[in-house]
Amino acid sequence: MSTLEEHIDISVPLETAWDCLHRAETYPQCVDGVREARSQGTDRTHLDLDAGGQAKECDVQITDDSTGNVMRWHTTSGPDLAGTFSLLPLDQEHTRLQARFEYDPGTVKEAFGGPQGFAQAAAIERGLRTDLQQLKHLVEQER
Numbered sequence: 380m381s382t383l384e385e386h387i388d389i390s391v392p393l394e395t396a397w398d399c400l401h402r403a404e405t406y407p408q409c410v411d412g413v414r415e416a417r418s419q420g421t422d423r424t425h426l427d428l429d430a431g432g433q434a435k436e437c438d439v440q441i442t443d444d445s446t447g448n449v450m451r452w453h454t455t456s457g458p459d460l461a462g463t464f465s466l467l468p469l470d471q472e473h474t475r476l477q478a479r480f481e482y483d484p485g486t487v488k489e490a491f492g493g494p495q496g497f498a499q500a501a502a503i504e505r506g507l508r509t510d511l512q513q514l515k516h517l518v519e520q521e522r
Contacts, residue, residue, distance in 0.1 A: 381484055383504055386477040387511040391518050393448060393468045396476060399518045400450050400464055401441075409513035411506055412491075423455075431492035458490035459483060476514070480507055 389396050399405060403424045406416035414434075415427040422442065428435040437457025443450055453461035465477040484499055 380481050381500065383480045383482075383500075383507055384477065385504070385507050385511055386475055387515050388469060389474050389476055389515050389518055390472060391474060391522055392472060393466050393474045395522065396466055396474045396518055397445075397448065397450075399514070399521070400466075405517060409517050410510050411513075426457075428457075430490060433492075435490065458486045460486075476511065478507060478511060 403416040403418040406413045406426070412429050413426055414429050417425045419425055422440060424439045424441065426437050426439060428437065435457060438455045439452050440455050441450060441452050448466040450464045460482050462478065462480040467475040467477065469475055480503070482503070487503070488499065
């Protein structure tokens with residue numbers, strides 16, 4: 380399993396960022412490759428994906444640790460992926476979002492195509508940074 384961690388500071392209170400992470404309908408606006416996202420109860424989300432020009436689907440299980448401001452997720456169908464979003468209040472109006480993404484490089488290549496090896500890791504890192512920037516923009520615009 381490979382792991383990637385990135386963080387971004389967002390100019391909103393922690394509660395605002397937490398709420399946005401839990402609104403599946405906003406995922407297509409901030410996660411590249413997600414065409415549609417539908418909540419299925421309080422702890423599951425169904426994703427329709429564009430994976431290298433091919434339509435794919437996956438289901439995601441979400442587990443919250445609200446006392447630690449951590450949202451854990453993992454796929455229950457589709458490619459085997461997992462991660463966490465941890466929120467840290469910097470002050471009353473600013474929050475640090477730490478994203479951790481765990482994946483098997485072979486699974487990602489098989490499911491989504493694209494490069495292998497170092498090029499794949501670099502592409503995933505760029506994608507995660509872009510997604511975090513888009514999330515930051517979305518959350519701060521809604522404010």
